[in-house]
Amino acid sequence: MFKCNKLLGVSLAAVMSVSASASNVFAIDTSVIDEKWGKPTVVYGSGLNDEQIENTRELFDIQDTNNVYETSVDANDLFTYLGVTGADNLILISSVMVQKQDAGTGLKVKIITPENITKITSNQYANAAITAGVSDVEIDVAAVSKVTGESALTGVYKALEANGETLDADRTQVAQDELETTNEIAENNSDNSNFNSSNLDQAIVEIKQKLAEIKQNQGSAATAEQVEQVVQDALNKFNLSDIISQDDIDKLIAFAKKYQNTSAIDSQEVLDQLNKLSGSLKNQLSGLFNKAQSEGWLDKIINFIKSLFN
Template sequence: MSKKTTKKYLHNLKKMTVVASLMIIIGLFSSIAVHAEEAENQQQNTETTADSKISIDSSKLFQTPTLAFGGGLNETQEKAVGDVLKIKEQNYKTLKVEGSDVDHYLHITGAKTSGLFSSVYITRTVREGQNVVKVLTPKNIVLVTEAGYTTPLTTAGVSNLEIRVASLDSVGPVSGESALAGLYKALEDQGVTLNPDKVYTAQEELQTTASIIDNTGMKDKSYEDKAKMDTQLSAILTEIKTQLAEIKDKQVTDQQIEEIVNHAIKNARLEDKLNKEDIQRLVSLSKVYIQNKDSILDKESISRYKKLAHNITKDLQDKYGVQMEQAKGFLATAFESIKAFFGGLFGNHL
């Protein structure tokens, strides 16, 4: 065998050895990833079962379907909004949302009852701890989208409800906040206890996302465009909460918070649309989460956030074509790292 042939043989042997090693490593990572995923799924299934029971038992307090209508509506409009909300039940309760309710639940001072028009209809359902939110008149609700209601409700600890929101064409565009206040009022009216820290944090979320949507110029866009960004922001908030919960040390540094926020923004594909002011809003909201850690970042809440995150990710992909970065998963990330390493040895001929 000539020196040239020997050299080529050794080079090929080296490549084969490295490739074999690579396959072993990939197999190892695959095994680790599969076992890790199975363990996580088993844990989530256990948590889901327990949390669903808690949520179902809690939701049993809400027995009577309820229409909470904006206090600015007259009797004719009350009937009309009931038709828009597609109320089929013969027996349901009605509540009037007043300015004092908006102040009490949403901490928005100065709201006049005569200016409250958005309404909400609530019925109890069993959705494994999730809520179903439908905005039936999206052109008339200019601030709060379906995702904008769902995320605060999850944060507030509300579950297993079907919620329909609407406002009449005759009154023009409204924010939709009186419907949210009406929802909270209807829950407490039937004995559902709302944790004030959760409700406060939920409202902070709503105000934060609304401010970001306004700041990015999305407020004047179509409902579909606003709903897309609202869903992306919901994904960000959910990831921030789950990541903060994993930090056992309560003394979370500002740098850690900023890293978590920036990572969540990147995952939701909004890094090119949010400016420093928007990022600071999310950092400030993260600090609210930490201040209310026992209520917001507890095990039961995190389980609900994870279930919500699954739905959000699906909506982003199916409805809006947004492929979240984190969906690549552990194995894909590991393979890319290994590929980059061995690519340095053999260029692009792996």
């Protein structure tokens, strides 16, 4: 029965992935200019030619370019926001569209082309963007061809700068480290039937929340021992401690130490955004189970797995 439950979890994770890909609705409406927040900002990868830019506009459902502000991201921006050098030969393909929302709305990320963003998930983008200082925005991500997707957040930072918001370079670099760390752990465990990337997303949120709580309570950043305990507690809470390797755990600890040395650790805005994201992650999981039950998927999956063992 234990093996059956593990297979059930894997099957539901697969259903969640398919469901997310199928519900490809546009998060940002460009048909009408929002007079409160202005035009959505679109940032194209500098590696796109004119035809690919036009194709990207179609992916974002941009029917009138007068209703959006357009710019691009290049190697100079990678250096400015991520500290990446020697990137002149990189071909940047992924693009983003960003629109500011009302305070308290939280961060919403929609991957328009999940078939072409091969590594990064919408929740990983959201989690890292919060670390960087992004708040209360809707973000669409798209690519006209298959790309890993790590550079997309640079476009988000460029969009915010174009609208007068300045981000802390230390935080954007740690956010990129977070994105790469969580993606690497997910990649390392892609063949592990017990691993659930949603649990890792929740664990990252928990780690950041607890580190902020420690800083607030004791007036100083967590000690090395406290950081290790926070990471271990989060992994235990979300059933990952016996699933991911010690090497992966060490990567999380290293990230946590970097994170608590940024201004994000003292930001109430970051905590508010993390709380919103945490609630969204829980709703995604519960929503999947409710949909599976209401549409009969759950019983079909259970019966199918049982038939395999029978």
